[in-house]
Amino acid sequence: MEETWRWFGPEDACELKHIRQTGARGIVTALHHIPYGEVWTVDEIKRRQTIIGADPLLGLEWRVVESLPIHENIKLGAGNLTLLFDNYRQSLRNLAECGLKVICYNFMPILDWTRTELGQPLPGGGTALRFNLHEYAAFDCYILKRPGAEDEQDSATLDKARAWMAASSESDREQLLTNIMAGLPGAYDRYDVPGLRAMLERYSDVSRDQLRENYARFLREVVPTAEEVGIRLCVHPDDPPRSLFGLDRIVSSAEDIDFVLSAVPSPANGLTLCSGSLGANPANDVPAIAERFADKIHFAHLRNVKKDPDGSFMEADHLGGDTDMVKLVRVLLAECRRRKTEGREDWRIPMRPDHGHELIDDHTRKTHPGYPIIGRLRGLAELRGVMAAVTALEGAGA
Ligand code: DNO
Ligand code: MN
Numbered sequence: 001m002e003e004t005w006r007w008f009g010p011e012d013a014c015e016l017k018h019i020r021q022t023g024a025r026g027i028v029t030a031l032h033h034i035p036y037g038e039v040w041t042v043d044e045i046k047r048r049q050t051i052i053g054a055d056p057l058l059g060l061e062w063r064v065v066e067s068l069p070i071h072e073n074i075k076l077g078a079g080n081l082t083l084l085f086d087n088y089r090q091s092l093r094n095l096a097e098c099g100l101k102v103i104c105y106n107f108m109p110i111l112d113w114t115r116t117e118l119g120q121p122l123p124g125g126g127t128a129l130r131f132n133l134h135e136y137a138a139f140d141c142y143i144l145k146r147p148g149a150e151d152e153q154d155s156a157t158l159d160k161a162r163a164w165m166a167a168s169s170e171s172d173r174e175q176l177l178t179n180i181m182a183g184l185p186g187a188y189d190r191y192d193v194p195g196l197r198a199m200l201e202r203y204s205d206v207s208r209d210q211l212r213e214n215y216a217r218f219l220r221e222v223v224p225t226a227e228e229v230g231i232r233l234c235v236h237p238d239d240p241p242r243s244l245f246g247l248d249r250i251v252s253s254a255e256d257i258d259f260v261l262s263a264v265p266s267p268a269n270g271l272t273l274c275s276g277s278l279g280a281n282p283a284n285d286v287p288a289i290a291e292r293f294a295d296k297i298h299f300a301h302l303r304n305v306k307k308d309p310d311g312s313f314m315e316a317d318h319l320g321g322d323t324d325m326v327k328l329v330r331v332l333l334a335e336c337r338r339r340k341t342e343g344r345e346d347w348r349i350p351m352r353p354d355h356g357h358e359l360i361d362d363h364t365r366k367t368h369p370g371y372p373i374i375g376r377l378r379g380l381a382e383l384r385g386v387m388a389a390v391t392a393l394e395g396a397g398a
Contacts (some may be wrong), residue, residue, distance in 0.1 A: 001300065001336060001351040001387060003380065004028045004063055006371060010051060013365040014373050016060055022377045023384065026063035026350055027052050028104075032185060037071035040091040045098045048306055062201040064299055064350050066097060066104040066272075067185065067236065070218065071328050075109050077214040085221040090103075092222065096229035102298050102350060103226070104272045104397060106236040107215050109206075109247045110191070110199050113183035113239035113277070116176060118369050119358070121312055126359040129370055130314040131240055131280070134160035138168075139176055140245055146200065148246070157310065182369040183239070205368040208248040214338055215250060216263040226268035232346065234270040234298035235260055239277035240313070241284065252281060254289050261296050273332070276303035276354055280313045287327040294335040298346065301354035302383050303330070315355055315370075318379035319386065327385045330394065337395055353379035 003021045004026035019027065031040050031048060052062045068091055073079040095103060106112065116135035119127040133153075138161035140149040150158060168176075181190035191199060206214070226233050241252030250256055256337055271293050278284045290297065304321030307313045319325050332349060339347035356375025369374060 001291055001332060002026050002063065002348045004350045004352040005251055005376070005380070006066060006352055007052075008032065008368050010046070010369070011314060013367045014371065016052065016055070016058055018089065018373055020058040020060060022373075022380055024352070025059055025061065027060050027351075028064040028066045028350070028352055029062060030065055030067055030069075030185065036069045037073070037087060039087045040068070042094045042097055045094055045100070049098060051242040062100060064102045064352075065100055066299075068092075068095070068103050069185075070103050070105055072110070072199070072202075074218050075107060075211065075214055076206060077210065077217070078202070083313060086219075088218075088222050088345050089225040092226050092231050093229055096231050101230055101346075102234065103230050104234050104236055104299055106238070107251055108249060109211070110187060111180075111183065111247075112366060114180055115177055115182065115370075115371070118179050118182055122357060125359045126164075126375070127363075128315045128357050129355060131181060131312055133157055133308075133311045134164055136158060136244070138164045139180060143173055144200075144245065146197075146245060152246075167196075171240060171338065184248045185368075190349070196245070200247070203247055206248075208250065211248050212250050212259065215260065219260070219269060220351050223264040224270045227266050230297040231268055232270050233268055234272040234296075235384065236272040236301070237274050237277045239274065241278060241281040243309070247278055247339070252278075254292060257289065257293055261293065267296075270298040272299040272301060274301035274354060275302075275323050275325070275328055276301065276305050276315065279305045279321065280307065282307055282322075286323045287331050290328055290331040290335075294331065294338075297332070297335065297349060300332055300349055300351040302351055303354040303356075303379065305376070315357070317357070318353060318382050318398040322371075325383070326386055326390070330390050332395065333387065333390050351383070353377075353383060355379075 003024040005024040006028045028395040052060050072086050115129045116132045117130035137153045137157050142165050238249035238252045243249050273290050275286045279286050304316045304323050305313045306316040306321045353376045355370040356379045358372045359374040362374045363373035
């Protein structure tokens with residue numbers, strides 16, 4: 001696999017020279033400053049490429065776009081969609097013209113990855129990201145006060161949620177909102193409580209079937225263009241893979257992925273295999289999902305989670321959670337080998353360590369939540385070891 005590293009752009013406290021020191025050479029980034037729905041121009045794309053390639057000694061190259069975001073109106077099926085589809089197709093053409101072929105996106109309504117806790121202490125002083133069901137429930141039922149939210153929780157969770165509310169200060173509740181919004185990639189994007197309520201209201205009459213249809217329509221509109229220009233689109237699964245705040249999430253299981261890939265069958269319609277996102281649902285057997293959809297995996301996010309019985313989970317060491325990472329890497333490397341034998345140009349699936357713990361002095365740098373340098377470096381180093389061992393045992397060339 002090709003080692004890559006997510007970089008949030010020139011404002012990222014993780015600098016390009018740091019990335020080179022991790023050993024990764026492929027850059028995963030996006031033009032986060034361009035508002036959702038607008039065209040990524042060739043000029044803007046090239047400007048970013050120039051920055052990434054400025055120091056030839058580093059040998060870095062922009063390899064994966066994460067993400068080319070989908071405007072909320074496309075998910076809602078509302079407003080002037082013709083313009084939004086035209087713009088998305090134009091961005092794809094422009095990216096292809098600049099040599100960018102792997103484009104990750106997601107179809108999560110309103111939010112991106114969602115956690116309630118960004119600094120769960122680890123032995124020795126590091127911290128991890130965590131999703132606590134009772135804190136999520138406290139926010140949904142008693143801060144957001146979403147009608148019907150209490151009916152979705154069992155009584156033990158509601159008791160814990162009420163206890164959390166009783167013990168929390170105004171600033172704890174403000175922090176919970178900040179934590180829930182932390183996954184939005186624009187760094188400064190976030191909704192306040194009234195803003196989130198207003199967005200949820202817009203989704204109130206979008207059923208799960210309608211959301212699926214809106215997604216299928218998006219695929220019908222853009223996949224043919226992607227295929228024509230040689231782009232491999234790859235959807236990132238929902239994180240966590242469950243509905244949140246009454247919003248359906250439709251890329252959470254093997255059945256959902258099958259729906260997406262079958263909606264418009266094409267090599268351009270593929271998957272970002274995110275082991276941490278899929279792995280947060282106990283019904284998902286991540287290596288089996290990877291095996292089933294191997295041919296359509298265009299990008300891999302490797303990380304691990306440790307689940308609690310109530311639906312809470314925390315981000316574990318990359319090799320230490322509930323997903324058998326060695327098994328997963330074997331599946332992915334077998335697919336790389338298979339493609340190589342077929343002479344496919346996409347045989348080296350790009351992978352990146354997805355999220356990492358905040359370790360040692362990571363807290364001194366203002367990196368994006370979930371994306372500290374040392375924690376990810378540890379993850380990449382461990383995964384590199386697994387990849388090297390599997391390659392040595394099962395065949396070179398991947
Ligand atoms: C979570 C992360 C996400 C992901 C975006 C992709 O697992 O990888 O931030 O990058 O949702 O669109
Ligand atoms: Mn991911």
